[in-house]
Amino acid sequence: xxxxxxxxxxxxxxxxxxxxxxxxxxxxxxxxxxxxxxxxxxxxxxxxxxxxxxxxxxxxxxxxxxxxxxxxxxxxxxxxxxxxxxxxxxxxxxxxxxxxxxxxxxxxxxxxxxxxxxxxxxxxxxxxxxxxxxxxxxxxxxxxxxxxxxxxxxxxxxxxxxxxxxxxxxxxxxxxxxxxxxxxxxxxxxxxxxxxxxxxxxxxxxxxxxxxxxxxxxxxxxxxxxxxxxxxxxxxxxxxxxxxxxxxxxxxxxxxxxxxxxxxxxxxxxxxxxxxxxxxxxxxxxxxxxxxxxxxxxxxxxxxxxxxxxxxxxxxxxxxxxxxxxxxxxxxxxxxxxxxxxxxxxxxxxxxxxxxxxxxxxxxxxxxxxxxxxxxxxxxxxxxxxxxxxxxxxxxxxxxxxxxxxxxxxxxxxxxxxxxxxxxxxxxxxxxx
Numbered sequence: 001x002x003x004x005x006x007x008x009x010x011x012x013x014x015x016x017x018x019x020x021x022x023x024x025x026x027x028x029x030x031x032x033x034x035x036x037x038x039x040x041x042x043x044x045x046x047x048x049x050x051x052x053x054x055x056x057x058x059x060x061x062x063x064x065x066x067x068x069x070x071x072x073x074x075x076x077x078x079x080x081x082x083x084x085x086x087x088x089x090x091x092x093x094x095x096x097x098x099x100x101x102x103x104x105x106x107x108x109x110x111x112x113x114x115x116x117x118x119x120x121x122x123x124x125x126x127x128x129x130x131x132x133x134x135x136x137x138x139x140x141x142x143x144x145x146x147x148x149x150x151x152x153x154x155x156x157x158x159x160x161x162x163x164x165x166x167x168x169x170x171x172x173x174x175x176x177x178x179x180x181x182x183x184x185x186x187x188x189x190x191x192x193x194x195x196x197x198x199x200x201x202x203x204x205x206x207x208x209x210x211x212x213x214x215x216x217x218x219x220x221x222x223x224x225x226x227x228x229x230x231x232x233x234x235x236x237x238x239x240x241x242x243x244x245x246x247x248x249x250x251x252x253x254x255x256x257x258x259x260x261x262x263x264x265x266x267x268x269x270x271x272x273x274x275x276x277x278x279x280x281x282x283x284x285x286x287x288x289x290x291x292x293x294x295x296x297x298x299x300x301x302x303x304x305x306x307x308x309x310x311x312x313x314x315x316x317x318x319x320x321x322x323x324x325x326x327x328x329x330x331x332x333x334x335x336x337x338x339x340x341x342x343x344x345x346x347x348x349x350x351x352x353x354x355x356x357x358x359x360x361x362x363x364x365x366x367x368x369x370x371x372x373x374x375x376x377x378x379x380x381x382x383x384x385x386x387x388x389x390x391x392x393x394x395x396x397x398x399x400x401x402x403x404x405x406x407x408x409x410x411x412x413x414x415x416x417x418x419x420x421x422x423x424x425x426x427x428x429x430x431x432x433x
Contacts, residue, residue, distance in 0.1 A: 006035070006038055006039060006302075009034075009038075010031050010034060010035050013030070013031055013034060014027055014028075014031045014345075017030060017031070023287070024288050024291065024341050024344075025287040025288050025290065025291030025292075026291065027291075028288070028291035028292055028294065028295045028344070028345070029048065029291045029294050029295070031295060032294045032295040032297070032298030032299070033048070033294075033298065035298050035299065035301075035302045036298045036301050036302060038302075039301070039302035039303065040301040040302055042301045047294070047297060047298070047301075048294055051290070051293050051294045051297050052290045052293070052294065054293075055166075055289065055290045055293040056286065056290050062246045062249075063157075063162055063172060063244075063245040063246040063248075063249045064159065064162050064163075064166075064282055064286065065278055065279075065282035065286075066246065066249030066250050066252065066253055067157045067159065067162070067249045067252065068159065068277075068278045068281050068282050069253050069256075069274060069275065069278035069282075070157075070249065070252040070253045070256045072273075072274040072275075072277040072278045072281075073253070073256040073257060073260055073270075073271070073274045074109075074227075074256050074259070074260070075121075075122055075274075075277075076260075076265065076270045076273060076274055077256075077259060077260040077263060077265040077266075077270075078263045078264075078265045082224065082227070082263065086222070086224035087100075087101050087104055087105060087224070088101055091104070094191075094195065095194075095195045095198035095199050095202075095205070096191075096194035096195055096197065096198040096205060097198075097205060097206075098127075098130075098131055098134065098136065099131070099136060099140055099141070099144050099194050099198075099205075100191055100194060101127055101131075102123060102127050102131075102141070102144040102145045102148050103144055103148045103187060103190045103191055103194065104187070104191075105123045105126075105127065105148075106119050106120075106123050106145070106148035106149050106151050106152070107148065107151050107155060107183070107187050108224075108227060108228070108231070109122055109123055109152070110149075110151040110152040110153075110154075110155040110183075111155050111156070111157075111231045111235070116149050116150050116151075116152035116153045116339070116373070116376050116384055119148075119149040119151065119152035120145060120146070120149035120152075120384045120387040120388055120391075121387050121391070123145065123148075123149065124145050124149075124387065124388055124391045124392075125391065127141070127145065128141060128142075128145065128388075128391055128392055134206055135206040136205070136206060137204050138394070138402070139401070139402040140194070140197065140204075140402070142388060142392065142394065142398070142399050142402035142403070143402035143403050143404075143405060143406055144190065144194060144406075145388060146377045146384045146385065146388055146399060146402065146403035146406060147190055147377065147403055147405075147406025147407075147409065147410075148187075148190055148406075149376075149384050149387075150373035150374075150376050150377065150384065150406075150410065151183055151186060151187065151373075153339060153369050153372060153373050153376070154179045154182060154183045154186065154366070154369050154370065154373060155179060155180070155183035156175075156176035156177070156179050156180065156183075156235055156238075157176060157234060157235075157245065157248075157249065157252075158175075158176070158179055158369065159340070160339055160340055160343060160369055160372065161175045161176060161179060161365060161369060162245070163289060163340050163343055163344065164343050164347070164365045164368065164369070165365070166289060167289065167292060167293070167343065167344055167347045167348075168347055168351055168361055168365070170361055170362060170365060171362075172245045173238050173244065173245055173431070174362055174428040174431060175362065175365050175366075176235065176238055176245060177235075177238065177239055177427045177428050177431060178362055178363070178365070178366050178424045178425065178427065178428045179366055179369070179424075180235070180427055181423050181424065181426065181427060182366055182370065182413065182417055182423055182424055185413060185416070185423060186370075186409070186410070186413055189409050189412070189413065190406065190409060193405060193406075193409060226259050226262065226263075227259065230252065230255050230256065230259065233248075233251065233252075233255065234248045234249070234251065234252045234255075235248075237251070239427075239431065241431065257271075288340060288341060288344055289344060291344070292344030292345065292347070292348065295345075295348055299348050299349065300348075317357075319357045319358065319359055320418070322353065322354075322357050322359075323359075323367070323418060326350065326371075327371055327414060329346075330342060330346070330368070330371040330372065330374075330375065331371065331374055331375055331378065333345070333346070333375070334371075334372060334374065334375015334376070334378060339369075339372040339373075339375060339376060342372055342375065343368065343372065360421070360425065362424070362425065362428060363417070363421050363424050363425050366417060366424040367414065367417060367418070367424075370410060370413055370414050370417070371410075371414060373410055374407055374410045374411065374414075377400065377403040377406065377407055378400070378407065384403070385399045385400055385403070
């Protein structure tokens with residue numbers, strides 16, 4: 001059987017398994033085992049056993065459940081109310097006024113949750129009823145929430161960057177730091193769009209400037225200090241090199257418990273729910289990762305990645321042309337799969353091509369996350385769209401239409417980091433080895 005026919009067969013098998021509702025990890029392992037059976041004589045059973053054990057005991061993977069637990073604890077605390085109270089007095093004089101709460105609130109929560117869906121749910125529960133009641137246009141309320149919640153995938157500590165780092169053996173600490181400037185750039189782009197909208201359509205933005213003294217604004221902002229200190233402690237300790245991502249995640253969990261206790265939201269029931277939520281999410285992601293690890297190993301035995309890399313090299317595509325083709329591929333995949341599945345499904349096949357084209361794998365991780373962010377707000381399986389549909393009751397196509405401008409801004413961000421790769425690589429270059 002030729003390599004091309006085998007590749008098509010394996011791809012169709014994977015699609016059939018995923019379409020039938022088989023767990024992603026099982027679908028990956030079955031596809032990998034089929035490929036080994038067709039194209040190699042390697043012993044499948046022992047390789048599955050050693051791969052699953054080796055990748056499930058990775059120390060780098062320990063950061064994943066810790067950051068998820070930190071986000072789960074803060075998700076159930078009064079963080080979102082504190083953020084709205086602390087942010088809104090300062091944003092009412094900006095064009096667009098309280099629409100910016102969605103952007104900055106999502107950015108802050110993204111830095112303590114690492115999850116796009118959790119960010120959309122937490123900020124949406126607080127902001128959507130408030131902004132709707134005040135008369136802000138529904139499309140802008142939905143769009144700013146859907147677009148800004150994607151920052152949960154990029155701003156560290158990002159769960160998907162941990163997944164990418166483990167799957168590709170890249171430094172998670174350097175990936176976290178690489179996500180800082182692109183995350184801030186996206187925040188600025190989203191805010192600029194809201195400002196431009198407010199200047200073009202001033203009548204659509206309600207005039208709700210409540211008069212507050214400067215002292216009152218400062219006192220209200222005091223509620224932001226604990227969570228900002230948590231963010232600075234977690235990310236700062238990684239950046240200056242005194243803690244690994246796993247160490248920083250453990251400290252973050254302790255600080256999240258302390259913050260919850262300080263604002264009166266800590267209880268045994270809350271801790272129990274947080275632990276259960278973190279366990280379910282962590283097991284799901286870890287299981288997908290070990291399935292992807294076996295697929296990656298099996299592909300190495302079949303030689304398919306090497307043949308694909310050679311085929312791409314023979315096509316003579318420039319790095320820009322390769323990235324353009326991959327962008328289309330990832331967006332299409334993101335219409336049917338969640339972001340983590342997209343990353344683990346493709347890295348074993350894509351990375352040889354990336355290395356062959358001379359593209360920095362650290363930079364590629366940030367590029368990949370931004371493209372996956374785009375897929376979070378594309379129907380029919382944009383996770384952020386489902387979350388916001390559940391919160392608001394609006395039709396998913398209505399939410400997708402509202403998110404379209406932010407999809408285009410994410411596409412512009414991909415172009416910017418491609419033209420100016422230093423946006424992603426500058427800060428990691430200052431960290432040393």
